[in-house]
Amino acid sequence: MPPKPAYDRDSLIDRARDLFWSKGWSGTSMKDLERALNLRPGSFYAAFGSKARLYALALDRYAAEGAEALDTLERSRGPLDALKAHLLSFAAPGAGAARGCFLVRSVSELEGADSPLGAQAGTLLDAAEARFAALFERAQQAGQVAPQHDPKRLAQRYQAQLTGLRAATHRAHVDVRALAQDFATDLDRLAP
Amino acid sequence: MPPKPAYDRDSLIDRARDLFWSKGWSGTSMKDLERALNLRPGSFYAAFGSKARLYALALDRYAAEGAEALDTLERSRGPLDALKAHLLSFAAPGAGAARGCFLVRSVSELEGADSPLGAQAGTLLDAAEARFAALFERAQQAGQVAPQHDPKRLAQRYQAQLTGLRAATHRAHVDVRALAQDFATDLDRLAP
DNA sequence: TTAGATATTGAGCAATCGTTCAAGAATACG
């Protein structure tokens, strides 16, 4: 009876994430979305309900992918090297477009407007920080980090450095590799 | 012959800077500005030409005030302590509203749209970084920083940490004081 | 006091915003 949708919902969310990520919430118009997703308004609203709902999906996907990447890194290299590799990955030569963290951008744009989206981005950032803290804690238990350090504090510091590093990718003349290296050696200094 | 404007142009720019700073470029509507500045459209456009021109003035003022604050700090404390105090000032108890750097926010919002405003914010950020580098260099000449360090690299690192620190002020549960202390001790480690 | 110049006002412009919805196209089952 029913025809199936002509689009792949998942890849639509991916494309929307990229668009929102690079143009921001209010910088992305419905016309932009319709063009990028090749969807006429009716289909768009049937599929996603509203611009805000799609943005929420994009935030969730972004955070989930980040968490998954970090998990993979930990499995192959252990907790401390995972954090280091994560840091360096944003300075890798082929590291894609220059853009900061989507969550940070969302918080900074939407926080004041007490939009639910700003709160959601904040929550996801908190979750990321908790993940960092857990990694630091496991590194500590494995003897890679001296016991006098507080994992939560290390996580906040790591997150701040990561944020600054990723913001720096916007600016042409900054040597992001050197920057990432500096922060990576900070991690080495945590050894007992 | 002419009546003088009923407003104080300088304080209007101040108020506009605050508004743009907290709501962003596209988050701030002309209606918002008219209300905050108590200006009807005609007066607004007579005074500033356009929303974009006022934003440019706000960016310039913001950067100038930052530079001046740093200069003052250097005169009273010398180069390295000025950098340290600057860092800590954003974590001070009465440090005002929670918001990141206006220039960073502007770059991140406007860079993709190749708006002249994004480029302007980028240039001002470069200037700030150059100022940091000059301070590190003078600290080096004064023997406060070991000679093997590259002032420019130190400046980029400092700027990234400052950016991350200020972004963290958006998020409630982060201990910004501890964060600033961590970055301040990084500066202490530069001693010869 | 009056003439000249400038400031202020506010209605309203064209364009765009996010969104709705009735009509038509497309598909799978009987």
Add this chain to the structure above:
DNA sequence: CGTATTCTTGAACGATTGCTCAATATCTAA
């Protein structure tokens, strides 16, 4: 083939966007 069900289309809505401009108010200099 026919019918039921869903998807797609695109015109159009009211609200808001940044901005213009003729009319009016206000002040200064002569």
